[in-house]
Amino acid sequence: MENIDDTRVMDEQTLDQLQRAAFGYFAQTVNPVNGLVADTTRENCPCSIAVVGFALSAYPVAVERGWMTRADAVERSVTALRFFRDSDQSGSPDATGFKGFYYHFLSMDTGARVWRSELSMVDTALFIAGALTAASYFTAHTADEIELRELAELLYRRVDWRWAQDEQGVIRQGWKPECGFLHYVWQGYNEAIVLYVLALGSPTHALEGSGYEAWTVTYQWENLYDYDFLYAGPLFIHQFSHAWIDLRGIQDRFMREKQSDYFENSRRAVMVQREYARRNPNEFAGYDEYCWGLTACDGPNDGMPELGQRSAPRQHLFGYAARGVPYGPDDGTMSGWAALASLPFAPDIVLRTASTMLQRYPEMLSEQRYTSSFNPSLPGRGADAWVSTGHFGLDQGILIMMIENYRTGMIWRLMRECPYIGIGLRRAGFRGGWL
Amino acid sequence: MSMPRSIRPHSEAPEDAYERERLDSVRPADWHNPQPAPRYDLVIIGAGSAGQVAAYAAAALGARVALVEHNLFGGNCLNIGCVPSKSLIRTSRVYAEMRNAEQYGVQRPADIQVDFAAVMRRMRGIRARISRAASVHRLVAANVDVFFGDARFTDSDSLTVGDTPLQFKKALIATGARPDTPSIPGLAESGYFTNETIFNITEAPRRLLVIGGGPLGCEMAQAFCRFGVHTIIVQERPLFLPREERDAAQILADSFARDGMEIRLNCKAVAVRAENGEKLVDLISDDYRSTVAVDAILTGTGRVPNVDELNLDAAGVAYDNTVGVHIDDFLRTDNHRIYAAGDACLPDKFNHTADASARIAIRNALQSGHERLSELVIPWCTYTDPEIAHVGMYVRQALEHEIPVKTFTVPMHDVDRAITDDDEMGFVKIHVREGTDQILGATIVARHAGEMINEITLAMVAGVGLSTIARTIHSYGTQAEGIKLAADAYERTRTAAATGSRSES
Known part of the structure; x- marks a missing residue:
């Protein structure tokens, strides 16, 4: 890019259009029979339980913004929650769940496990967070809204978080009927705050011991590019828990000692992304302080030649991967939605960045909705940059929620009213602020 | 002079001039054990890094010292460890840079042929040169009595080397460690390399499976991959080098991927069988099973201390086969006449740690020192790229x-x-x-x-x-x-x- 200031701040109308377009994903990919929502718009894509959680959180936003009637939102939410209530919880290889947890990917039609996927603790947590969001919003004394709240309560109470703890008390990442618990454990800061808060706040199977402390002891507090922050490379880690939990001004033990909080930390993560993009150590096309967004996203490795890149030297290309700064992986792929989903943390910077990125690479949108990612270092099909095909549910969900939290704080407010969140936060050692 | 034990240089490397020079340094063919002194101030078992450092230090103090080695002077580091591996790693970097020459503004050579025999010959030359500093003759010149043979304790203050009894005031166990071979069904029958044998080969395998993502496995996997060997590395844990920081391990995995290595993390080799001249290895990752076909297998799954053939019970020295000799912070065993140093007793099995611990042991044993092992600041490095x-x-x-x-x-x-x-x-x-x-x-x-x-x-x-x-x-x-x-x-x-x-x- 030449040294011409082509940056501009995104206006309210564009923000509204992007948020509404993101919501369109859920209307497009839901199975109205069982309420399940597809992981992506790609052909024959199964349901992701996390995306269902985002959908359940997005319906109240859609009601408030007039994109959906309250009755439709309740019906869609109840349909999904009923499905999970009645689902096969035997833990067999083609069941839907076990111990109140659910397999990561389910058949859109039957809800049975697909892709030999794992029983996923964090994705179950994102689903439950969505259920509790819906329960906090739909508070009318009508039969269907009462049922919705009871279903959410039942599903939350059924999750046996304690079963998923390892010897140190840390929550395991997954389980499969074929081999038991997976070897992977949560190491370092990641999106698991919402998981721990829900697990600690459970009225039935609350975590025992000091699992949360055992997790935070793996944190890395780093001074990087002159910013002190709790390190995590991909942006989504700095966003997911914040979609539901208002982490402004409240501190756990770790953050008290650092005289910071997780919200401020996410702001600094934005600054670190900007600094990395400004430095652009791999000399990828497009990177600068107003064009960034390295996160977990789709990538161009499938069928893309290594040669033919525009500006960078030969670089290993990745498919769906958790891209991050400053250590990578980084193959020149960015996510426009990931930059915009940091809106609550650094509004001025993010509004200018998101607008500038769209102005420079409008092809990152398809059907006016953010694709998973784009890569200006690689030639696209007639467009300037390679662009991921279709849309991904996680991207749309986080975008709707974070834009809404920026605009009205609605999701945060709803979850502050959910007693389990407060209990979980306090058990994790959070104090101060709205707590 | 006592009767010499049968001298059997333990090396399967090609018998070239380099090997003859090395063996003359570390295990002379015409060696005869000396007549032992009535009683030694210090008997050291093991002539690797720790043993040699201790011998020189004790001799410099005027002590009467005997040094017993059952195989080769120089230990793992010189013969089957740091020295040969670093030599290979250096050459492998050259090949990697040739392939990536354009990155430096240099035209990539049109046809990069790896001369593996030359790579190994260079390694043997370097090993022979460095062996001069670890030679038996230098120790003898420093007034150390050198014995080749298997040492076994017979009492709290005596041991034998073969049939030769040695009496001591103090002893130091510095017997090092050996590769810990994973117990995988069929592995032994199918044949495999460890760091004890891999440096003897003269022809590179076409396909290599490295079992273990610790330092040794990672270093050798990358080197062989850069020699053009199709290399698969299998690591049971989700990341390489589990002791290191996640970002370091992640960067290493990225580097391996750039080299073209086939990475199998969170994966375990569960069975091996030889069929039609190749080795078929069954792998399991959570619930996914697969089989890979390779021409050679290298195991790098850690090392175990050499302690089980010393008859330590006779000397009242506690030990086990995992930790090795049990020591206190002053490197003393339960028998306060006997100390230990290096890989035989330390969790950090590095050449420089063996050296440092041996120096502490000598000062504590011979100079009434009270130096503590725990006060050492120990760096380490895995020599990947x-x-x-x-x-x-x-x-x-x-x-x-x-x-x-x-x-x-x-x-x-x-x-x-x-x-x-x-x-x-x-x-x-x-x-x-x-x-x-x-x-x-x-x-x-x-x-x-x-x-x-x-x-x-x-x-x-x-x-x-x-x-x-x-x-x-x-x-x-x-x-x-x-x-x-x-x-x-x-x-x-x-x-x-x-x-x-x-x-x-």
């Missing part, structure tokens, strides 16, 4: 001890010399006690991290903090400037705190 070096505490260890810790991180892409050298993959992370400049530890991932970590080690030993490092002029145009940049970042936070501004702004 990039290298991964560490010293002191990890963040997790500090937090487990409730020590508030802050890390100053400099990515290598901020270091000018790393940019000019195209060595930007990596970082300098220096951990300090928060609110102070006291260095608790550091991890460096860089092309020459092993060289760079020594500055941090010196600072820790000398009690030098980041402020002093920041005031120390570092030559411009060195990758070690990354350390200075981390110290400068610390200084900026200090200044910001003093002025009430934020370092980030």
Whole structure:
């Protein structure tokens, strides 16, 4: 890019259009029979339980913004929650769940496990967070809204978080009927705050011991590019828990000692992304302080030649991967939605960045909705940059929620009213602020 | 002179001039054990790094010293460890740079043919040269009685070498360690290499499976991959080098991927069988099973101490086959006449740790010293590309001890010399006690991290903090400037705190 200031701040109308377009994903990919929502718009894509959680959180936003009637939102939410209530919880290889947890990917039609996927603790947590969001919003004394709240309560109470703890008390990442618990454990800061808060706040199977402390002891507090922050490379880690939990001004033990909080930390993560993009150590096309967004996203490795890149030297290309700064992986792929989903943390910077990125690479949108990612270092099909095909549910969900939290704080407010969140936060050692 | 035991040089390497020179240094064919002294001030079992250092140090004190070795002088490091592996790694880097020549503005050679026999010949030449410093003859010249044979304790103050009894006032067990072979059904029948045998080959396998993602497995896997061998590395844990920081292990995995290595993390080899001249290895990762076909297998799954054939019970020395000889912080065994040093008793099985522990043992055993093992500051390095070096505490260890810790991180892409050298993959992370400049530890991932970590080690030993490092002029145009940049970042936070501004702004 030449040294011409082509940056501009995104206006309210564009923000509204992007948020509404993101919501369109859920209307497009839901199975109205069982309420399940597809992981992506790609052909024959199964349901992701996390995306269902985002959908359940997005319906109240859609009601408030007039994109959906309250009755439709309740019906869609109840349909999904009923499905999970009645689902096969035997833990067999083609069941839907076990111990109140659910397999990561389910058949859109039957809800049975697909892709030999794992029983996923964090994705179950994102689903439950969505259920509790819906329960906090739909508070009318009508039969269907009462049922919705009871279903959410039942599903939350059924999750046996304690079963998923390892010897140190840390929550395991997954389980499969074929081999038991997976070897992977949560190491370092990641999106698991919402998981721990829900697990600690459970009225039935609350975590025992000091699992949360055992997790935070793996944190890395780093001074990087002159910013002190709790390190995590991909942006989504700095966003997911914040979609539901208002982490402004409240501190756990770790953050008290650092005289910071997780919200401020996410702001600094934005600054670190900007600094990395400004430095652009791999000399990828497009990177600068107003064009960034390295996160977990789709990538161009499938069928893309290594040669033919525009500006960078030969670089290993990745498919769906958790891209991050400053250590990578980084193959020149960015996510426009990931930059915009940091809106609550650094509004001025993010509004200018998101607008500038769209102005420079409008092809990152398809059907006016953010694709998973784009890569200006690689030639696209007639467009300037390679662009991921279709849309991904996680991207749309986080975008709707974070834009809404920026605009009205609605999701945060709803979850502050959910007693389990407060209990979980306090058990994790959070104090101060709205707590 | 006592009757010599049968001299059987334990080497299967090609018998060229280099090997003849090495064996003449480390196990002379015409060797005859000397007539033993009535009683030695010190008997050392094992002539690896720890044993030789101890022998020289004790002899320099005027002690009557016997050194017993059952195989080759120089131990693992010289014969089957650091020296041969580093020689191979250097050549493998040359091949990697040839393939990536365009990255440096150089035309890539049209036809890169790996002359593996030449690679190994160079290694043997280097090993022979370095063996001169570890030679039997030098020890003898230093007034050390050298015995070849198997040592077995017979009492609390005596042992035998073969049929020859040796009496001692003090003894030092420095018998080192050997490869720990995984118990995989069919592995032994199908044949495999360890670091004891891999350096003897003269022809590269077409396909190699490396079992184990620790330092040895990672170093050799990358080297063979760069020699054009289709290399698969299998690691049971989700990341390589599980002891190291996640980012370091992740960078290494990325580097392996760039080299074209086939990476199988969170994966275990469960069975091996030989069929039609190839080895079929069954792998399992959670619930996914697969089979790979290779021509050779290298195991690098750790090492176990050489303690089980010493008849330690007769000497009243406690031990087990996992930890090795049980020692206290002064390197004493339960029998206070007997000390241990190096791989035979230490969890950190490094050449330099063996050296340092041997020096402590000698001072404590012969000079009434009270030096503690726990006071050592021990760096280490895995010599992959990039290298991964560490010293002191990890963040997790500090937090487990409730020590508030802050890390100053400099990515290598901020270091000018790393940019000019195209060595930007990596970082300098220096951990300090928060609110102070006291260095608790550091991890460096860089092309020459092993060289760079020594500055941090010196600072820790000398009690030098980041402020002093920041005031120390570092030559411009060195990758070690990354350390200075981390110290400068610390200084900026200090200044910001003093002025009430934020370092980030």
